[in-house]
Amino acid sequence: MESKQISEDVAGIDQKRVFWRLMSFMRPYKKKLTLAFFLLLMATALELLAPLVVKVFIDDYLTPGNFEEKTMLLLGGGYLLLVAAAAAVNYTQFVLFQSIALNIIQDLRVQMYEAVHRLGLKFFDRTPVGSLVSKITNDTEAIKDLYVSVLSTFVQNIVYLLGIFAVMFYLNAKLALYCMILVPVILWIMWMYRKYSSRSFFEMRERLSLLNARLNESLQGMAIIQAYNQQKRMKREFKEINESHAKAQMKNITYNGLLLRPAVDVIYMAALVTILSYFGFASFQTSVEIGVVYAFINYLDRFFEPVNMMMMRLSMFQQAVISAGRVFQVMDEREMAPGKMGEGEPRIEGGRIEFCNVTFSYDGKQDVLHNISFTAEPGTTVALVGHTGSGKSSIISLLMRFYTPDNGTITIDGEDLQAYDNRELRSKIGLVLQDSFLFAGNIHENISMNRKSGEEVHHAAEFVQASKFIEKLPESYQTAVGERGSGLSSGQRQLISFARTMAFQPKILILDEATANIDTETEEEIQEALKKMRHGRTTIAIAHRLSTIQDADQILVLHKGKIAERGTHQELLRQNGLYHKMYLLQQGTGVEAI
Numbered sequence: 001m002e003s004k005q006i007s008e009d010v011a012g013i014d015q016k017r018v019f020w021r022l023m024s025f026m027r028p029y030k031k032k033l034t035l036a037f038f039l040l041l042m043a044t045a046l047e048l049l050a051p052l053v054v055k056v057f058i059d060d061y062l063t064p065g066n067f068e069e070k071t072m073l074l075l076g077g078g079y080l081l082l083v084a085a086a087a088a089v090n091y092t093q094f095v096l097f098q099s100i101a102l103n104i105i106q107d108l109r110v111q112m113y114e115a116v117h118r119l120g121l122k123f124f125d126r127t128p129v130g131s132l133v134s135k136i137t138n139d140t141e142a143i144k145d146l147y148v149s150v151l152s153t154f155v156q157n158i159v160y161l162l163g164i165f166a167v168m169f170y171l172n173a174k175l176a177l178y179c180m181i182l183v184p185v186i187l188w189i190m191w192m193y194r195k196y197s198s199r200s201f202f203e204m205r206e207r208l209s210l211l212n213a214r215l216n217e218s219l220q221g222m223a224i225i226q227a228y229n230q231q232k233r234m235k236r237e238f239k240e241i242n243e244s245h246a247k248a249q250m251k252n253i254t255y256n257g258l259l260l261r262p263a264v265d266v267i268y269m270a271a272l273v274t275i276l277s278y279f280g281f282a283s284f285q286t287s288v289e290i291g292v293v294y295a296f297i298n299y300l301d302r303f304f305e306p307v308n309m310m311m312m313r314l315s316m317f318q319q320a321v322i323s324a325g326r327v328f329q330v331m332d333e334r335e336m337a338p339g340k341m342g343e344g345e346p347r348i349e350g351g352r353i354e355f356c357n358v359t360f361s362y363d364g365k366q367d368v369l370h371n372i373s374f375t376a377e378p379g380t381t382v383a384l385v386g387h388t389g390s391g392k393s394s395i396i397s398l399l400m401r402f403y404t405p406d407n408g409t410i411t412i413d414g415e416d417l418q419a420y421d422n423r424e425l426r427s428k429i430g431l432v433l434q435d436s437f438l439f440a441g442n443i444h445e446n447i448s449m450n451r452k453s454g455e456e457v458h459h460a461a462e463f464v465q466a467s468k469f470i471e472k473l474p475e476s477y478q479t480a481v482g483e484r485g486s487g488l489s490s491g492q493r494q495l496i497s498f499a500r501t502m503a504f505q506p507k508i509l510i511l512d513e514a515t516a517n518i519d520t521e522t523e524e525e526i527q528e529a530l531k532k533m534r535h536g537r538t539t540i541a542i543a544h545r546l547s548t549i550q551d552a553d554q555i556l557v558l559h560k561g562k563i564a565e566r567g568t569h570q571e572l573l574r575q576n577g578l579y580h581k582m583y584l585l586q587q588g589t590g591v592e593a594i
Helices: 002-011 015-024 027-062 069-118 121-126 129-171 173-179 182-220 222-227 231-259 261-285 290-331 392-399 422-428 443-448 454-463 490-503 520-534 569-575 578-587
Strands: 353-361 367-376 381-386 407-412 429-432 508-512 538-542 554-559 562-567
Touching: 015 290, 027 069, 027 129, 069 129, 069 290, 129 173, 129 182, 129 290, 182 231, 182 261, 182 290, 261 290, 353 392, 367 392, 367 407, 367 538, 367 554, 367 562, 381 392, 381 578, 392 508, 392 538, 422 429, 429 490, 443 454, 443 490, 454 490, 554 569, 554 578, 562 569, 562 578, 569 578
Parallel strands: 381 538, 381 554, 429 508, 508 538
Antiparallel strands: 353 367, 353 407, 554 562
């Protein structure tokens, strides 16, 4: 079943279309390519002239024993000049081709990175991070080999082969026609190699993606692996994937061993025997010029040298095309992040939020939200409470327009959420998650996001009481922050993310248990800051600890994707329902709270 799936995936990659799409990346470099191609032709001509000089020396001077000093100097100097000029021109065209190739792969990587940032969260929900990283790094590296090593080699050697055949026809047209039989034979070997190696290359790339995905998962979950003593199981599963990757590589090695260099060597020997036999039989009937024999054998060697180079690069070519197909699959992905729809440029002024009969499903099969309706007036706080899986985070994700509801409407200030431009939406809605995320850099950069001044950063940090610990750090706001905020406590990371939100002075605040990772003393300071901040702003807060949202203007109790209860803290307690039970459980008593 797995083998059949891989075959179907390979068949789904139109290799011709992928190749010509790769070629389209060369368009911005037409002028440089034209110059490089001209230099290539010049270098080829210079290299092909050198054996002709030797042929003239052998037939016209060595054989008859004519060694005129002036002529010998001219022939010797001419030969050395041709060799030196060919080397210089070859170096120039090689560097030019390589620089173009590196520029192209830089363009491709940037486009790939940009495309990933445009994708919606639904795509990331179903795509392992390690697999995606493998496509951005390993697959683009394989494509780089195509531009850097393969294309220049193929272009150079094809031109070189055409030149060799031209000279062969000049020396002996009949024998050159015999040698032309080699071309379809070599093309047939290339076709066979491409046909049978495609699947092994695709399988290798898929297994490498799985390896990266498993490695990424293991590194992120190392604490859990060690805590539950799962090292042996993880090693066993990693070993299984690694072995399947090795098997795919062995298949490719087998194809390389049969269809690349060995097959070409057999053809070379057959061609050499043919040429020597031809001149041997011809010598019985007429005289044969030794210079012509030398030139033909020399050109035969020169013919198979580029053929061998192209055959050895063929594996890189095949691997690059398969990798490019995988990269283009991501670049062509249509699961884009939801964006603006319709005309007009509405602005968020008051921050009035309204959900009207909103229904949503992540997979299109099972609804996680059912007919959600509520209104958050400007300057008020709406709290969302409920057990895990009740739909709280899904409401936040829809309001942030990470996803689009299946049914119903979401409006802000009376305008449909889809009517707002992304820049307007992101600048007017501030988000603080429970698991705060910090970028590698320094504290100032993480608060400002490269868009706010130092004064705004300091003011925001003071507002959320983060300046107290920041200013005590060795380099204050310039203190380096490791990946995901390593080196800082969870409370410090949360305070920095809170300051980041405040720096943008949003009209709407979304708080996903914003005080969950902060100690009691710091939480009191944050709650005080939140009270000031809520004035004139709409706040949607997910709460696990009910003590943090008792002053909310409206509390929505979610259960299995539906709003089971709504009201203020005191109103919900009097209802004696789900909220009342949750409150008693968190108080650690079964006694009535009111």
